[in-house]
Amino acid sequence: MTVDTVLTASLRGEAIKTTCAYCGVGCGVLATVDADRHFSISGDLEHPANFGRLCVKGSALGETVGLEGRLLYPAIGGVRADWDHTTTYIASQLKDIIAEHGPEAVAFYVSGQFLTEDYYVVNKLAKGFIGTPNVDTNSRLCMSSAVAGHKRAFGTDTVPNSYEDFEHADLLTFVGSNAAWCHPILYQRIKKAKANNPEMKIVSIDPRKTDTNEIVDLHLPIKSGMDVLLFNYLLVEVSKSPALNTTYIDQFTDGLADALLAAQRDVALGDVAERLGVDGVTLAQFVEWFIATPKAMTLFSMGVNQSGQGTDKVNAIINVHLATGRIGSEGAGPFSLTGQPNAMGGREVGGLANMLAAHLDIHEPSHRALVQDFWQSPTMIEKQGLKAVDLFDAVATGKVKAVWIMATNPIVSMPNADRVRDALANCPLVIVSDVIADTDCTRVADVVLPALGWGEKDGTVTNSERCISRQRGILAGAGESRADWWALAQVAQKMGFEGFDYQSARDVFVEHAALSGVDNQEGGVLRDFDISALSALTQGEYDALNPIQWPIKLVDQKLVGTQRLFEQGGFFTTNRRAKIVPVQNVATGNVTSNEFPYALNTGRIRDQWHTMTRTGLTSRLTRHIGEPFAELNPKDAEKLHVSSGDILQINSQWGQALARVIISDGQQPGMVFVPIHWNGINSTQSRIGAVVNPVVDPYSGQPECKHTPVMLKKAALNTHGFIMSLNSLNLIKADYAVNVRTLNGFRHEFAFTDDMLHETNLNLSEWLSSQVVVPVQAERMEYIDLAQGIVRFAWVLDQQLIAFAAIASNPDARATLPPRSWLDDQLGQEVSSVTRRTLLSGLAADPNSDVGPIVCSCFSVGKNTITRAIHAQNLTTVAAVGQCLKAGTNCGSCQSEIFRLLEQECKPVASAV
Numbered sequence: 001m002t003v004d005t006v007l008t009a010s011l012r013g014e015a016i017k018t019t020c021a022y023c024g025v026g027c028g029v030l031a032t033v034d035a036d037r038h039f040s041i042s043g044d045l046e047h048p049a050n051f052g053r054l055c056v057k058g059s060a061l062g063e064t065v066g067l068e069g070r071l072l073y074p075a076i077g078g079v080r081a082d083w084d085h086t087t088t089y090i091a092s093q094l095k096d097i098i099a100e101h102g103p104e105a106v107a108f109y110v111s112g113q114f115l116t117e118d119y120y121v122v123n124k125l126a127k128g129f130i131g132t133p134n135v136d137t138n139s140r141l142c143m144s145s146a147v148a149g150h151k152r153a154f155g156t157d158t159v160p161n162s163y164e165d166f167e168h169a170d171l172l173t174f175v176g177s178n179a180a181w182c183h184p185i186l187y188q189r190i191k192k193a194k195a196n197n198p199e200m201k202i203v204s205i206d207p208r209k210t211d212t213n214e215i216v217d218l219h220l221p222i223k224s225g226m227d228v229l230l231f232n233y234l235l236v237e238v239s240k241s242p243a244l245n246t247t248y249i250d251q252f253t254d255g256l257a258d259a260l261l262a263a264q265r266d267v268a269l270g271d272v273a274e275r276l277g278v279d280g281v282t283l284a285q286f287v288e289w290f291i292a293t294p295k296a297m298t299l300f301s302m303g304v305n306q307s308g309q310g311t312d313k314v315n316a317i318i319n320v321h322l323a324t325g326r327i328g329s330e331g332a333g334p335f336s337l338t339g340q341p342n343a344m345g346g347r348e349v350g351g352l353a354n355m356l357a358a359h360l361d362i363h364e365p366s367h368r369a370l371v372q373d374f375w376q377s378p379t380m381i382e383k384q385g386l387k388a389v390d391l392f393d394a395v396a397t398g399k400v401k402a403v404w405i406m407a408t409n410p411i412v413s414m415p416n417a418d419r420v421r422d423a424l425a426n427c428p429l430v431i432v433s434d435v436i437a438d439t440d441c442t443r444v445a446d447v448v449l450p451a452l453g454w455g456e457k458d459g460t461v462t463n464s465e466r467c468i469s470r471q472r473g474i475l476a477g478a479g480e481s482r483a484d485w486w487a488l489a490q491v492a493q494k495m496g497f498e499g500f501d502y503q504s505a506r507d508v509f510v511e512h513a514a515l516s517g518v519d520n521q522e523g524g525v526l527r528d529f530d531i532s533a534l535s536a537l538t539q540g541e542y543d544a545l546n547p548i549q550w551p552i553k554l555v556d557q558k559l560v561g562t563q564r565l566f567e568q569g570g571f572f573t574t575n576r577r578a579k580i581v582p583v584q585n586v587a588t589g590n591v592t593s594n595e596f597p598y599a600l601n602t603g604r605i606r607d608q609w610h611t612m613t614r615t616g617l618t619s620r621l622t623r624h625i626g627e628p629f630a631e632l633n634p635k636d637a638e639k640l641h642v643s644s645g646d647i648l649q650i651n652s653q654w655g656q657a658l659a660r661v662i663i664s665d666g667q668q669p670g671m672v673f674v675p676i677h678w679n680g681i682n683s684t685q686s687r688i689g690a691v692v693n694p695v696v697d698p699y700s701g702q703p704e705c706k707h708t709p710v711m712l713k714k715a716a717l718n719t720h721g722f723i724m725s726l727n728s729l730n731l732i733k734a735d736y737a738v739n740v741r742t743l744n745g746f747r748h749e750f751a752f753t754d755d756m757l758h759e760t761n762l763n764l765s766e767w768l769s770s771q772v773v774v775p776v777q778a779e780r781m782e783y784i785d786l787a788q789g790i791v792r793f794a795w796v797l798d799q800q801l802i803a804f805a806a807i808a809s810n811p812d813a814r815a816t817l818p819p820r821s822w823l824d825d826q827l828g829q830e831v832s833s834v835t836r837r838t839l840l841s842g843l844a845a846d847p848n849s850d851v852g853p854i855v856c857s858c859f860s861v862g863k864n865t866i867t868r869a870i871h872a873q874n875l876t877t878v879a880a881v882g883q884c885l886k887a888g889t890n891c892g893s894c895q896s897e898i899f900r901l902l903e904q905e906c907k908p909v910a911s912a913v
């Protein structure tokens with residue numbers, strides 16, 4: 001099928017196979033769309049990543065790719081312009097900057113949410129034609145430590161195993177991964193494997209207790225940043241055990257001696273369990289299981305990579321697998337869980353500032369010559385470029401004068417994010433390509449370019465297990481949006497460069513595939529990334545391409561992928577042997593001070609994707625967790641005199657943020673966890689990146705996002721309130737404000753330092769009316785009790801509740817703020833005389849009608865409903881809750897949370913199945 005036939009088929013209502021827009025699991029999706037852009041989404045039963053299952057984000061894809069908020073037209077200086085004019089303008093501006101300041105004054109900052117084709121073109125343009133090495137990507141914040149660790153050990157950036165191995169493993173260890181929320185379909189596959197193989201043991205190494213713990217047999221809540229010590233200890237113990245595989249070490253590696261010596265030194269520095277902060281019995285159990293279990297997989301994610309010692313952490317993990325020869329074989333190996341849908345594809349085209357295309361190296365003159373010759377390019381960079389943190393520093397200091405940001409939102413996601421914002425605001429030329437019109441980055445852009453979004457764009461992505469899948473364009477682009485590769489190629493051509501005359505994504509892909517095969521042989525520039533078998537694909541074949549894992553060969557005219565590498569060595573170092581890299585623990589994660597005594601840990605929540613530009617668009621995904629939160633241990637909450645629902649002020653030497661307190665004993669004392677998702681558009685002060693330190697790993701340049709020394713205190717806020725309304729309102733200009741989408745409308749939370757009811761001259765009625773946009777004929781009902789510090793307003797139009805506001809100006813009054821989920825149910829409903837009274841009394845008419853925050857997003861089942869059912873019907877299992885309420889019976893993403901509720905409510909009988 002050509003792109004046009006796909007579009008026509010989709011308009012006929014046929015289901016089109018494509019790949020999910022979100023995480024690196026890379027699930028296959030069947031999508032049907034009608035003429036009004038209404039999607040129906042289901043899992044692709046034949047896709048090897050998910051076999052038909054989708055998590056809640058994947059299931060909600062159709063609701064996050066509508067026209068709401070889309071960037072529809074190019075604009076220069078805020079004024080709409082056409083593509084031809086805009087790309088001509090960009091080309092001439094870039095040429096002027098290059099003429100005056102040299103090519104390195106131009107930078108690109110791109111994304112693992114690019115398709116491989118977009119990524120290929122940006123690298124070719126920058127590295128081979130403009131001649132700037134300054135192309136980096138948000139994968140720097142995500143996968144670069146895994147890349148550096150793989151390269152050091154294997155001589156190539158390669159994940160040796162496949163997802164299927166999780167199902168063959170007898171021991172599966174998560175390190176710094178909350179897979180239940182972040183890789184939900186892999187997590188569900190593992191859960192199923194465990195149900196089929198009760199002998200299978202699952203371990204989690206994470207300072208926090210997360211929802212992943214539902215299936216975990218052993219949790220090592222190590223102090224943050226101590227992973228190298230843990231794996232060094234394991235290496236020392238392995239070396240004394242029968243698990244040591246001297247045959248593998250001798251045949252396929254450079255030897256264990258140096259790494260073992262380093263590990264022994266590390267271990268000798270003091271009691272290991274105590275230094276890790278775990279009890280000795282738990283540590284011994286983990287070591288015993290690892291030694292005794294040949295089929296062991298170690299799955300690592302951001303708790304490993306995002307560290308000042310991320311690369312060493314990766315190598316410490318790989319070391320124990322090399323020392324035991326448990327690598328690239330059925331059910332055994334280290335496995336880097338990639339974050340974004342195409343983090344891997346980006347690595348294949350050399351998307352990072354220190355890489356060259358097709359797994360070739362910038363520092364090797366022969367590699368540079370190979371690529372330059374293939375591209376027939378006028379120039380070729382000779383050194384690596386600036387990595388993300390340095391790149392934005394160079395923007396701040398004026399070294400970089402033009403930056404093109406594509407498919408990423410660094411003002412939210414970079415560490416020291418206020419500095420990034422200020423740097424971009426002062427940069428002479430900021431070009432932003434996005435699918436959404438109003439983002440933190442588009443607000444500082446000089447030029448904006450509308451990109452095709454998911455469902456519109458067409459190309460390939462590679463998931464965590466090296467599997468290349470097609471994302472297919474199912475419907476025409478919104479407005480004048482165009483593919484990112486096309487925009488880049490237009491600018492390239494207008495700068496006078498040849499070699500960018502691509503007519504389709506397929507044209508780009510086959511070129512990329514061909515490059516992977518050039519001189520790729522023993523005696524030449526041998527590398528494992530070889531997809532040259534795909535270089536002759538016709539448009540029809542490209543469109544029909546089935547998921548396949550690289551390296552790919554053509555055998556008897558059939559494409560054959562590769563499930564596993566390195567079981568029998570065959571590494572890509574100069575001597576073809578793996579390196580067991582000596583590493584020593586540096587307690588990067590334990591550095592706090594009197595001034596900043598707490599460690600800030602940041603990460604993800606189940607239903608939001610990064611900076612919320614898309615997943616913030618549907619109430620199906622905002623009703624699980626609607627507000628930014630700071631999770632604290634009960635002891636710290638007591639010390640800080642904060643209770644659940646208070647607003648916590650988090651300060652580091654870099655910046656400040658505010659978030660609502662959640663108290664949980666899953667959090668270690670001394671640490672606070674804050675999600676990364678809230679941005680400057682939907683919150684006034686909850687962009688946590690502003691607080692996060694810009695310290696980076698010395699090898700990978702990946703920032704230490706998981707550990708920032710911070711000071712915590714209860715925010716001095718004396719007026720708290722919220723407005724619920726059918727319409728979306730502007731973000732309230734308050735000291736704390738957050739906009740949340742609800743099932744029936746919008747909620748606008750706010751808090752002020754001042755006591756707005758007593759200490760200011762504010763005319764409250766006027767102020768509220770200026771915030772709430774309602775028709776003049778709407779009736780306003782009010783309840784004002786200044787003595788108690790309570791104000792409640794309700795607006796009714798044609799007997800329907802259209803808006804509601806509640807304000808409380810002292811701690812006691814806060815307890816009287818009415819339940820938000822109940823109020824949301826009343827929005828748009830007819831207001832009876834009973835609800836009139838109850839609305840203003842601030843209480844739900846029937847306490848059982850307050851469902852609480854939504855746990856099961858598929859069937860809208862709230863926390864209060866589940867808790868009540870657990871007690872009323874003596875439910876003790878996730879399955880029983882499912883039978884009773886349907887909760888957890890569709891995509892399954894909430895089962896771990898239901899398990900947690902069962903654990904809390906009916907200790908100790910809860911069971912995961």
Ligand SMILES: Nc1nc2c(c(=O)[nH]1)N[C@H]1C(S)=C(S)[C@@H](COP(=O)(O)OP(=O)(O)OC[C@H]3O[C@@H](n4cnc5c(=O)[nH]c(N)nc54)[C@H](O)[C@@H]3O)O[C@H]1N2
Pocket residue numbers: 023024142175176177178179181182183205206207208210223224225226227301302303304307338339340589601602603604605606607608609610706
């Ligand atoms: N719902 C959802 N899913 C996503 C995403 C999303 O935004 N939302 N994003 C995707 C992307 S791009 C990525 S990169 C992945 C990330 O997936 P994960 O890495 O699983 O997610 P995080 O929440 O960033 O962090 C994982 C865990 O690392 C722990 N951790 C912190 N410090 C340490 C430490 O020193 N050692 C150890 N062992 N653990 C530590 C944290 O407590 C946290 O629970 O998720 C992907 N999937």
Ligand SMILES: Nc1nc2c(c(=O)[nH]1)N[C@H]1C(S)=C(S)[C@@H](COP(=O)(O)OP(=O)(O)OC[C@H]3O[C@@H](n4cnc5c(=O)[nH]c(N)nc54)[C@H](O)[C@@H]3O)O[C@H]1N2
Pocket residue numbers: 111112113114138139141142143302306339340406407408409410412413414415433434435436439451452453454457484602603604609610611612613614676688689692705706
């Ligand atoms: N403190 C802290 N910071 C972190 C992390 C952490 O754990 N802690 N995690 C880091 C990690 S692992 C990651 S991956 C990053 C993610 O951080 P970002 O990449 O900044 O987050 P996204 O919200 O995914 O940004 C993608 C942007 O691209 C737009 N977009 C979507 N599709 C397309 C497209 O096809 N083309 C174009 N041109 N635009 C598109 C979206 O609307 C959005 O604005 O955050 C990093 N930052």
Ligand code: SF4
Pocket residue numbers: 020021022023024025026027050053054055056057058059183184185186
């Ligand atoms: S697990 Fe990841 S790829 Fe699969 S449906 Fe969920 S978000 Fe999409």
Ligand SMILES: [Mo]
Pocket residue numbers: 141142143339340
């Ligand atoms: Mo990521």
